[in-house]
Amino acid sequence: MMTTKTIHSRAGAHRAIPWPVAEAKARLSELIERAVTDGPQIITRKGRPAVVVVSTEEWERKSKRRGTLAEFFAASPLRGADIQIERATDTPREIDL
Numbered sequence: 001m002m003t004t005k006t007i008h009s010r011a012g013a014h015r016a017i018p019w020p021v022a023e024a025k026a027r028l029s030e031l032i033e034r035a036v037t038d039g040p041q042i043i044t045r046k047g048r049p050a051v052v053v054v055s056t057e058e059w060e061r062k063s064k065r066r067g068t069l070a071e072f073f074a075a076s077p078l079r080g081a082d083i084q085i086e087r088a089t090d091t092p093r094e095i096d097l
Contacts (some may be wrong), residue, residue: 016042024053
């Protein structure tokens with residue numbers, strides 16, 4: 001059975017050792033606790049990363065909407081770049097009803 005632990009880097013960031021699906025199922029409570037205390041936990045399927053378990057707090061922080069669509073476009077680095085876009089001038093096709 002694979003031992004799961006968190007490695008602390010010098011920068012203070014955490015890197016979780018991946019959890020195989022079977023181990024994640026068997027130790028779900030621990031997996032959840034580590035997601036809350038240590039950060040995102042990766043679950044692998046057939047040795048490949050499949051999903052990430054994150055705390056509700058982390059999810060809300062990452063998925064929170066920041067600003068409006070108009071603000072997004074206004075902040076674009078392409079604003080004022082004078083990009084020329086060619087528009088199609090085709091007319092709708094005729095159909096018999």
